[in-house]
Amino acid sequence: MLKRFFLLCSGVDSDIVNSCSNGEQNKYAGIGATVFFTAVMAFIAGSYALYTVFDNLYTAIFFGLIWGFLIFNLDRFIVSTIKKRDSFLDEFIQASPRIVLAIIIAIVISKPLEIKIFEKEINTVLLKEKNELAIANKNQVTNYFKGDVTKNQAEIDSLKSSIAKKEKEVSALYNSYITEAEGSAGTKKMGKGPIYKEKRAAHDLAAKQLDSLKISNAKIIADKETRAKTLQTDLDKKVTEGQPIIDSFDGLMARINALGKLPWMPSFFIMLLFLAIETSPIFAKLLSPKGEYDLKQEDQEMGIKSVxxxxxxxxxxxxxxxxxxxxxxxxxxxxxxxxxxxxxxxxxxxxxxxxxxxxxxxxxxx
Known part of the structure; x- marks a missing residue:
């Protein structure tokens, strides 16, 4: 039963192969088994690749089955259409388009499995890239808000600076009228004379101006500080909004690119393995001599051509x-x-x- 199934997978003519010897049937059953298991590997690879795209198990399995059947049909067609000729060169020229197609299929099948095999290493590369993207996103958003934040902070600093300057002026006036009263500076006469009263009046006026300036600037500074908090909130919100996009940066293309950043040797040998599996039925038919099945098929074709x-x-x-x-x-x-x-x-x-x-x-x- 299993042998008949593999013969069916090889694409041979059942009437001809059933009339052949057991050894000839085993040869084509082996070719059919290779075709079948290549299709199974294609199903697994396709399902995994599509799972990374759709993130849904049933959808991935459904389309993976379609992909597996497609590869099975292509391989079966490739093997069944290669016919033995008298010259190896003629056979190779006949098979060359099919060999190219087999190479393409092998590469397509192997890539998703390579991604699964090196999943941990790929996740490390993706984590590094996600961190770099997060930093770049934060810097970009910060640069976007930088003008408003800098301008707002400069206005706050200017208001505080004007208060500090006025406080320094008031302090200087205070020292001036105190030292005048003590007689240590100014007229050098101790007591509260006219000069003292003049300096004291200047200090009191400056103190009132300072109080007025503090009251007016305090309201403006409070508004500016509120705006600074709003700008910071908007900045953090922008950064947060971009984070889910960065976190989802692990699709099929991202993983293929991450795989390309890993050492090429292991990936290359896995691809060679699938290439050998995919092309083995073709080369088996090319390298094997004409068998009983080939002779009977040729005889049947000659009879049809004669008629x-x-x-x-x-x-x-x-x-x-x-x-x-x-x-x-x-x-x-x-x-x-x-x-x-x-x-x-x-x-x-x-x-x-x-x-x-x-x-x-x-x-x-x-």
């Missing part, structure tokens, strides 16, 4: 004979006086009708 050639010859001969017969028939008819007189009579009647019609048209136009 077709004979039918074509008979058809051409019949057409040639019919042409000669009809040539002779029409030659005899041409010499027949009765037919000649009949046709002459009809032609004369036709000419008379045409002449009468012409005269009628001329009369109407006059």
């Amino acid at each position: 077709l050639s004979q039918n074509r010859y008979q058809s051409e001969l019949q057409k040639k004979t019919d042409a000669e017969i009809y040539d002779k028939v029409y030659a005899d008819i041409r010499d027949d006086k009765e037919i000649y007189n009949y046709k002459k009579k009809g032609a004369i009647e036709l000419l008379k009708l045409q002449a009468d019609g012409f005269v009628d048209k001329q009369k109407k136009s006059m």
Whole structure:
């Protein structure tokens, strides 16, 4: 039962192969098994690749089955259409397009499995890339808000600086009238004289101006600090909004690119393994000598060609004979006086009708 299934997978003619020896049947059963298991590997690889795309198990399995059947049909077609010839070069030229197709199929099948085999290493590469993307995203968003944040902070610093400058002025006026009262500076006269009162009045005025400035600037600074918090909140929100996109950066293309950043040798040998599996049925047929199945298939094809050639010859001969017969028939008819007189009579009647019609048209136009 299993042997018949693998023979079916190899694409051989069941009537011919059943009449062959057991060894010949085993050879094609082996080729069919290779075709079948390649399709199984294609199903697994395709399902995994599509799972990374759709993130749904049932959808991935459904399309993976379609992919597996497609590869199975292609491999079966490739193997079944390679026929043994008398020259190896002719066989190789015949098989070369199929070998190219087999190489493409092997690469396509191996890539998703390589991604699964090196999944941990790929995840490490993706984590590094995600961190770099997160930093780049944060820097980009920060640069976007940088102008507003810098301007707002500069205005806050300017307001605080004006208060500090006024405080410094008030402090200087305070020291001035105190030292005047002590007699250690100014007029050098101790006591609260006119100069003292003048300096004290200047200090009190500056102190009132400072209090007024603090009150007015405090409200503005509070608004600016609130805006600074709003800008920071917006910045953090922008960074947070971009994070899910960065976290989902692990699709099929990202994993293929990450695989390309790993050492190429292990991946290359896995691809070679699948290439060997995929092309082995083709090279098995190319390298093996003509077997019993090939001879019987060739004999059957020769019989069909013989029948077709004979039918074509008979058809051409019949057409040639019919042409000669009809040539002779029409030659005899041409010499027949009765037919000649009949046709002459009809032609004369036709000419008379045409002449009468012409005269009628001329009369109407006059």
